[in-house]
Amino acid sequence: MARKVLVLGEVRDGSLRNVSFEAVAAGKTAAEGGEVVGVLIGESVSALAQEMIHFGADRVVAVEDEKLKQYTPDGFSQALMAVIESESPEGLIFGHTALGKDLAPKIAAKLGSGLISDVTSLEEAGGNLVFTRPIYSGKAFEKKIVTDGLLFATIRPNNIAPLEKDESRSGDVSSVSAEIKDLRTIIKEVVRKASEGVDLSEAKVIIAGGRGVKSEEGFEPLKELASVLNGAVGASRGACDADYCDYSLQIGQTGKVVTPDLYIACGISGAIQHLAGMSNSKVIVAINKDPEANIFKVADYGIVGDLFEVVPMLTEEFKKLKVNA
């Protein structure tokens, strides 16, 4: 069924985020031959419209207002609702980013529609558009369909491949005016979080502990291994939440993203949030009692065993290696 799909382009520091092009590709699939309309919202964003078109949007609608310089749920929802009113789309695709996560449910509530969040793939199957998304932090997946009303989804970045950029593509760029008023949340300041403690982002070797470390003292063998390898100690969210270590050690979606040469994950189950922060490490070693732990799926080498047995043995072996070297 051909449908008109609006795709929200997301602008950061004056450029379109990659997820915008992935969303266009998802929009193309969702449109099933219908029109893909890019939407840009900001203070001055229409110059970016051509790029959305090059990546597959048929045309672009922009809403520009100085009150839209920064994202606020009120401002952006007013802008978007004006576009929705003028375009009457049958589908909406946003990125599952901080902005998309914040805005999409508000729009869905306004429209009384469903919303399928954090989609990693979509395809037409058996007359339905089927959305796949992780549940239980990626321990399982579900396939969902929309049963009533608007087809609305947010897509997880880096999962749906963008279409090939074609600079010969052209399309209409128009603007929609919206009255942006009564913003109830005002951004006073944006603070970049300063790194504190061990600089995980720069470390060549990281020994990270998870819930399996069991206590603050449980980090000791990891620290010893790290010191032998001149590495830094990191942690999963689980370990931080359990108070085994400080949040500044946290690696993952909301912590630090690291890419050391060697990442040794000890007692880390491998929640998708954690994997997001470390899966680009050059070599990953997993040590975990649970052979089913997700971490083994991204690990180059794995040892199924108790970290309290394995880690001290590793430390000894590396010491020997250093002596012999």
Next chain:
Amino acid sequence: MNIYVLMKRTFDTEEKITISGGKINEDGAEFIINPYDEYAIEEAIQVRDAQGGEVTVVSVGTEEAEKQLRTALAMGADKAVLINTEDDLEDGDQFTTAKILSEYLKDKEADLIIAGNVAIDGGSGQVGPRVAELLGISYVTTITKLEINGSSATVVRDVEGDSEVIETSLPLLVTAQQGLNEPRYPSLPGIMKAKKKPLDELELDDLDLDEDDVEAKTKTIEIYLPPKKEAGKVLEGELEDQVKELVNLLHTEAKVV
């Protein structure tokens, strides 16, 4: 200060997920308060202790959520409400849950509503902002700090690593990000007291809702476990030999040590 917390009972994060009969197998699984909702409960208690007022924890679910509601009461919440949908609903989605919660909350004159920013099972993060919109109040998601001064609030929001300092006013809905606080464990006296605190149970009827009003807009057609990926090498043999082999592989094959 009239404070409400939206709470969900979820699988323990450590639970292994298995599927039977096309559904997530719940047999023998441990259940907990959704970890992000624990931050919400803790924050609500702290705000109440500083400002006065009352904390009511609300959950949409089945009778089994009573255990987690009691835990919230033991932590220090004043009242709990279970909106039991067991007899009325087979499947709901976020539209459903938000509709039910907003119907319950619409005449409660809440000053502050706190929810987790996401539930670790479904992982959609929709219900908080949806409820705020349905109630016509503003919201701030993924917060790491909340300061209330009279009817205004200063909130720090985590935005992919950066922090936004946001000024807004009550009534307000916020969703908790990790780092907001450190949820307390229920104390023994807290657990004793919780037994006597009110835990009300409502059904859709009590909210003047029909099944049709809250019928899901989306449907899950399949649940499956991720395919076993061709992962790297899981070593075998005696642990001692595995460790030796690993060090050797890292040194000679991967050349990272």
